Amino acid sequence: MANQWMKRCSNGVLLLVSLTVVINTTGTSAIPPRILKSRVLDVPLSEQEHNADDKHNLDFDHEAFLGRDEAKAFADLTPDESKDRLKIIYAKIDRDHNNQLTEEELSDWVQYVQTRYIRLDTDRQWVNYAGSNNATTLTWDFYKDRTYGGIPPEDGELDDGESPGYDFKKMVKRDRQRWSKADRDGDGTLTKDEFKDFIHPEESENLKDIVIDETLEDIDKDKDGYISLEEYMKDMWPGEGVEKEEPDWVKTEREQFAESRDRNKDGRMDRDEVKNWIMPDDYDHSKAEARHLIYMADTDKDGVLSMDEVVEKYDVFVGSQATDFGEALRKHDEF
Numbered sequence: 627m628a629n630q631w632m633k634r635c636s637n638g639v640l641l642l643v644s645l646t647v648v649i650n651t652t653g654t655s656a657i658p659p660r661i662l663k664s665r666v667l668d669v670p671l672s673e674q675e676h677n678a679d680d681k682h683n684l685d686f687d688h689e690a691f692l693g694r695d696e697a698k699a700f701a702d703l704t705p706d707e708s709k710d711r712l713k714i715i716y717a718k719i720d721r722d723h724n725n726q727l728t729e730e731e732l733s734d735w736v737q738y739v740q741t742r743y744i745r746l747d748t749d750r751q752w753v754n755y756a757g758s759n760n761a762t763t764l765t766w767d768f769y770k771d772r773t774y775g776g777i778p779p780e781d782g783e784l785d786d787g788e789s790p791g792y793d794f795k796k797m798v799k800r801d802r803q804r805w806s807k808a809d810r811d812g813d814g815t816l817t818k819d820e821f822k823d824f825i826h827p828e829e830s831e832n833l834k835d836i837v838i839d840e841t842l843e844d845i846d847k848d849k850d851g852y853i854s855l856e857e858y859m860k861d862m863w864p865g866e867g868v869e870k871e872e873p874d875w876v877k878t879e880r881e882q883f884a885e886s887r888d889r890n891k892d893g894r895m896d897r898d899e900v901k902n903w904i905m906p907d908d909y910d911h912s913k914a915e916a917r918h919l920i921y922m923a924d925t926d927k928d929g930v931l932s933m934d935e936v937v938e939k940y941d942v943f944v945g946s947q948a949t950d951f952g953e954a955l956r957k958h959d960e961f
Contacts, residue, residue, distance in 0.1 A: 726930040732916035763815035
């Protein structure tokens with residue numbers, strides 16, 4: 627099963643994290659060791675926090691610029707190898723070949739990398755379910771049995787010490803609702819394209835309401851259709867088994883709730899305010915990352931990046947060691 631969840635960043639930006647039940651080679655299911663408490667949102671630029679513990683985390687930029695798999699592989703390269711391969715990437719991003727990377731070119735590249743992640747993630751999960759049979763569609767019963775076969779939902783709840791009382795009946799019900807919404811032609815099965823919407827609902831106009839419904843279901847404990855400040859903060863920071871004193875970022879979130887989340891100032895978030903929180907129309911993660919990369923590497927402050935500037939600040943883009951781009955460059959040829 628693939629549930630889309632939101633991971634909170636210390637700078638207030640929310641990042642999508644894909645939580646997937648691992649399917650083993652025998653065809654049975656394995657429930658993940660932890661079920662992360664998080665919120666749904668936009669295409670994931672990275673699973674890393676951009677400003678962890680109030681310190682800039684370059685790993686976030688590496689994953690946003692390269693993609694997750696490539697960023698991990700880059701760690702095996704020497705600095706010289708990283709710089710050489712970064713020059714190849716630079717040439718691909720610089721589509722007008724004027725030795726200047728603009729914000730638009732960088733934004734398009736970051737967006738391309740994230741779109742490719744969703745495509746590859748869909749390919750991987752589709753193979754897990756349908757690959758051996760070369761199936762063109764998946765039935766709900768096959769997906770449910772393959773995902774939950776190891777631990778029947780009727781067996782009740784999971785207590786892993788961190789997520790007490792997580793109800794697998796609720797998980798099945800939620801998956802079933804999402805499945806029905808993703809099934810555009812209503813034939814009871816999902817094509818690969820419909821399956822992509824099922825596992826990445828934040829990217830489907832047809833399923834964005836489901837994302838809001840699931841967020842409300844998780845946080846709105848008194849089921850009054852709203853998210854109160856208390857419910858919002860409890861979801862953000864349970865305050866148990868961590869710092870005794872409330873961290874600064876938690877205090878910031880309290881202020882964020884009052885100043886920007888609760889737009890009509892009635893002390894709670896309604897459905898429209900929840901939508902604006904988890905899927906803001908006025909925030910483009912790709913453009914924000916492009917501006918950030920230019921800010922970090924633009925030494926002459928002319929608003930664009932030359933190849934020399936990018937290579938000089940290579941650790942911002944690809945790490946101090948950085949990506950096996952044999953496979954990655956083949957994929958980038960389509961860009």
